[in-house]
Amino acid sequence: MLDAGAAHVIAASEEDVAARLADITGNEGARIVLDAIGGSLSEPLTASMSRGGILIEYGGLSREPTPFPLPAVLGKTLTLRGYLVHEVIGNPDWLECAKAFILDGLEVGALRPVIARTFSFEQIVEAHRYLESNEQFGKVVVTL
Incomplete structure (x- = not known):
């Protein structure tokens, strides 16, 4: 993952996610979290977010139920948002912007x-x- 451009990698099954995120963010918490997994990971993720943070859930790969993290949502005034690619595909203007971003990124080598x-x-x-x-x-x- 680091070779693919990630600044940090957390092995959720091997590390304390909340502690590692605190270390990475200097105890500030993550402002934006993109999560494709859900499941039991949602609680340490939201616990590790900053006040006013935004969790974008774009998948449900976990076979476990995803509990609603009420204490973190209320205590930190978090925003939880679902996302599906159909939002972009269904909007012609957004789709054109997305295509241009991807094609330009491929052309200059920013996207590999x-x-x-x-x-x-x-x-x-x-x-x-x-x-x-x-x-x-x-x-x-x-x-x-």
Whole structure:
């Protein structure tokens, strides 16, 4: 992950998430959190956020229920927001901005997609199983 450009990496199953986030933020807390997992991780994430912070939930990869972190939300006046890519796809102006951002980023090398694995179309079932495993780091490509 560090090789892919992350400034910090936290191994949630191996580290105390709240303590590590406090260390990274100098005890200020995270202002914005992007979470694709949910589940039991939501509580240490919100506990580690700054006052007035924003949690953007864009996935639900955890098989565990995601508890609502009421004490942190009230105590820190947090904003919790869901996000789906359909917000951008469904808005022609936003979609054009997103396309320009991605194409420009690819052109100048600021964005470098990582391909985890490539499958032929005949392997579509295997590709789907691979995606469901959450073992990949990067994009999964299916060729026609």
